[in-house]
Amino acid sequence: MEFMGDLIVNFSNWIWGPPILVLLLGGGTYFFIHSGFIPFRKMGYAIGLLSGKYDDDLAPGQISSRQALSAAIASTVGLGNISGVAIALNMGGPGAIFWMWIAAFVGMATKFYTCSLAIMYRGHDSAGVIQGGPMYVIDNGMGKKWKFLSYIFCIAGVIGLLAIFQANQLTAVIQAVLLEPDTIEETERNRWIIGIILMLMTAAVILGGIKRIAAVASAMVPFMVGIYFITVILIVSKFYSGIPDMLELIFVDAFTGNAVMGGAVGSVIIVGARRAAFSNEAGIGTAPMVHGQSKNNEPIREGLIAMLGPFIDTVVVCTLTALAILLTGVWETTENDGVKLTLSAFELGIPGIGKYLLMLSVLVFALSTMFTYSYYGHKCMNYLFGADKADYYNYFYLITIVVGAVASLEVVVSLVDGMYAVMAFPNMIAAIYLAPKVKAATKDYFARMKQKQL
Template sequence: MGQLIIDFSNWIWDTPMLLLLMGGGLILFVYSGFLPFRYFGHALKVVSGKYDDKNAPGQISSRQALSAAIAATVGLGNISGVAIAINMGGPGAIFWMWMSAFVGMATKYFTCSLAIMYRGVDTAGEVQGGPMYVIEEGMGKKWKPLAILFSVAGALGLLAIFQANQLTAVFRSVMLEPYNLDYGQSTKWIIGISMMIIVGIVILGGIKRIALVASRLVPFMVILYFITVIFIVFKNLGAVPAMLWLILEDAFTGNAVMGGAVGAVIILGARRAAFSNEAGIGTAPMVHGASKNNEPVREGLIAMLGPFIDTVVVCTLTALVILLTGVWESTENDGVRLTLAAFEAGIPVVGKYLLMVAVLVFALSTMFTYSYYGHKCINYLFGADKANYYNYFYLVTIVAGAVVSLEVVVSFIDGMYAVMAIPTMISTIYLAPKVKAATKDYFNRMK
């Protein structure tokens, strides 16, 4: 079964998925008139809360929506996903993560503008947003099979199994193995059950509690991680230009992957960027669609900051730490263990503990937000009265994620993300003219 999941993931992420996400994102980037570059400053003003309207429909503020979305993206995708990209595709994969992020900013702008433009109402009468509502409300009932496809893939692909797996790995490596306290599978089960209880306390309180906890945790985890990473980078500042050049050179030679296949490096970069910033996957529109905002364009501007913060800034810093310390060439570790080795080399003794705290906060905040995404998918499929049952299924799979292998977990999530991207990108490209018209109207009014 594990091999079947791996094979499916590799098949679906071949050229068609690359064309859909990066090609589709590039089309949107050009079609928007390079909007992410032109209105980046205005997006910062919007996210500061300058234009907030507390009486607008929705459940949370735009800033809380961004915090919740970043809680889901700025996390283990940055710590572990970058390590996986370098381990499998070499430094060049980072360059293609950057490219995915820039086109991803345009994709996020369109998808999250549409999430406000075409909101729906669930069976409890609550205003909801997300690709499934965009498809049904914006494209019409005949397209509903696409909305169902997205929701089914979302309910499965947005389980917290990757976070549970990597948090278990780092906790065992830092706190148990050095003291001979690790007992293999038994330890994994204990850690998994503990995570399940902690996550359950938060997610059973609904989106308002999730958004509140995320908006408190996100600034803390980003500051902690930034300080630690920047310290290691400054220690090796002289080597930074060489590492950046290595990323650029390897991106077009593919020297670090078998056979020098540049295409393989591009696919790896795109896969890891999709997991890291989720642009085009359709997760962020679900939380941005719940924000108190009547202006679709403003919500899109706020959302487009996500891929920049997540991939261009945080992923680059993580990549530099791994490359500067040289651990990517000197160890067989993968995933979070590779990043852990880099932190240990960069800040002996304390580095691994700082990373463990960051991983703990990153993983838990992502687990909180993902539960909301999956809950919304089930809400759409079966109604608001049945959606709460999903939370219990979600909590049980946290334990499963703690005990299965990393390769199977990554492949399963990658495969479901690819399936989610198909309806999201089709609906976004189909409805892009509506967003362009709204953009023109908004900036004319702003003048």
């Protein structure tokens, strides 16, 4: 078992080398420039689209664009923002946060392209239901000779989109805040019990399909972001005098790597990009699967709405988490990692109730992510084996929640990271290949919108 764990960790470290970084950061930068810096130019317009004034209930699809964004954010604004930021600070120092920001802005351009394509090249599953996602983009946009990329994406998705990381970190915070076990045996027993409870709670939602998942996610997302936002603002305001110093530290360390790895800037960039990909999933191909289900006949409109995800996720929520950890100083004074490091910051920042507020946030964040991930994996299973077999995935998914609750954090993170990297290759190759189609559609869309206003 230990050999298997080492194999997973080594594979993850190997695949997250220069090729995947060039693909995600280089590809995202290409989209950023190719689009004419659309994340900056059209941010306000994209926010305006959330009003729903263009929603069309008669358009093909299963959910509204706003529900699609909520579901996508529910899967991304999660433990990657609480635990992933802590892991980034542990592994890459404060400078890793700067590279998370850079990855977020190029990630906005990536999501614009990939989610526009998800509507542009929708397909149908074996039951005749309309579907969107990288596998259908590859099939319908690139042609059958590229179908092997669809299979690679879906096989990696079936494994990488399990909720093992969420189950692991949620179990850790519940133990630390509520149970405080005294012995290793007690810790292990608690992990099994919590894992089974989480499995049953998840089952109640995911067995209802995408409509129930989207409805629950759109109700939970504003609530969870609001609670977390207010709590972190309280901590940051308590230590507000240190904000300029911490921001300076982030910028200086991004280009010197002084806080970690003997000044290895390349290592800091890798950690930042890796954690940003884990946090906002830009380029991985998950968001196009849910945005592809939107009741929307305008690919560019969907892409603009999807573009907001990485900004909310990484630039806003991850930055607040990073400031809470840096300002309280716990990143230098504790051996804790993952969610326990963030927990230390909350306890120091708001003594007495801070840890309970974080536990509430973690609970809602983790559950919302666990609900949405099941849909992604189900969709990959549907593509590989047909609609009639896809529901079996839900039962496999539920069982692995218990496995994630009792597994080692390093192995869990490495397995998910490794499969994310494998998923990114087909998704990014398709998006780069079809980028001219998005560029042409963007010009056409805004020309038509301008004409309507005249």
